Amino acid sequence: MFPRRPYIGRHPLRPAPTRRNDPLEEDPESQQLESQFYPSIFDVLKVRHLLLWKTKPEGLPAEVVDMIVDAAEYWASTKAKLDDSRRIQKDVDQAVLCTSPLCYTENTPDTPTPKLLPHRTMHPCRKIVFSILSHDQGGYSESRLAGPDHPPAYEGTYTWFDAEVVHNAHEPSQKSAIDEMLDPSNKSPRHYAPDDPLLLPRGNALQRNRARMSRAKRHIINWHYLDDIASDSSEAGDIERDSGRGRDTLNGKKVREMEIGDSVVIWARARFPGWVNYVDEVSVRVYWAI
Structure with missing residues (x-):
């Protein structure tokens, strides 16, 4: 069973509207999605490698690495x-x-x-x-x-x-x-x-x-x-x-x-x-x- 995540900003359904066939008005949430960094598969594998093998003294257990990656939503x-x-x-x-x-x-x-x-x-x-x-x-x-x-x-x-x-x-x-x-x-x-x-x-x-x-x-x-x-x-x-x-x-x-x-x-x-x-x-x- 997954732990419950608090309902905080989960449903961002309030962006500014736009007019059809008119220039788009300010749409902050859409712009945020476009400018957001999306990790590649290589990026995620590299971070997992660093956490598993490069942290001192002996690296982190895989279960802890999974928790860190999920908490950061680094997917x-x-x-x-x-x-x-x-x-x-x-x-x-x-x-x-x-x-x-x-x-x-x-x-x-x-x-x-x-x-x-x-x-x-x-x-x-x-x-x-x-x-x-x-x-x-x-x-x-x-x-x-x-x-x-x-x-x-x-x-x-x-x-x-x-x-x-x-x-x-x-x-x-x-x-x-x-x-x-x-x-x-x-x-x-x-x-x-x-x-x-x-x-x-x-x-x-x-x-x-x-x-x-x-x-x-x-x-x-x-x-x-x-x-x-x-x-x-x-x-x-x-x-x-x-x-x-x-x-x-x-x-x-x-x-x-x-x-x-x-x-x-x-x-x-x-x-x-x-x-x-x-x-x-x-x-x-x-x-x-x-």
Whole structure:
């Protein structure tokens, strides 16, 4: 059992909004992500070597080194990014992005078969950071949300994003299925019955758009392996209401259960006539322990 990590700044979902087709306004958290140092596999291995063998008098035990590396969050990572913008119409679900299989190299012309990378344990994933810049079709004015009686920003929204874990994504059979899933020509709407779990955004939603707001907003969603917020708690309810993040995504379970070779697919969704999900940017960075 992992120790519980205090809930301090874990869910940074309050960056400044941006306007579609306008120059981006100040976005401190996005800029911080871009300027942050991301250790390479070599960097992590070098630090582990120094701690294991170069500290006096006899080096540190491996268990202590693991604790130091995890406390410092000095982990290797890979990033996947959507290269273009998308417009998701009503009753259409599109897979817009897929991460590399956990702890495997990406498929490239030079390495068509992914190779296993250094890692620690069978569940090495430690953190997943999603960055989404998007909005819906609009309809509310900014002034409506500025008054004391304004409706909650994420109440009654029908455009949102989900994250799906695909197991054994490094295997050739799964790669073909993922490629078909990501094909942007798959835009046929489907009928959703009233009891369909995908009809409406639910507790497992990665991120909802603000309702009826044409001004794009960047949401940065952090999944951490030490997250431990129960979905039925008042804290989870507050986060869901104030940030648009699903209450079932706050317990860290998906991160802790990620296995070697798993990928994360991001789905963009929209429902009902008149609703459109404008997807400007999506990126995902996955961290794992070595």
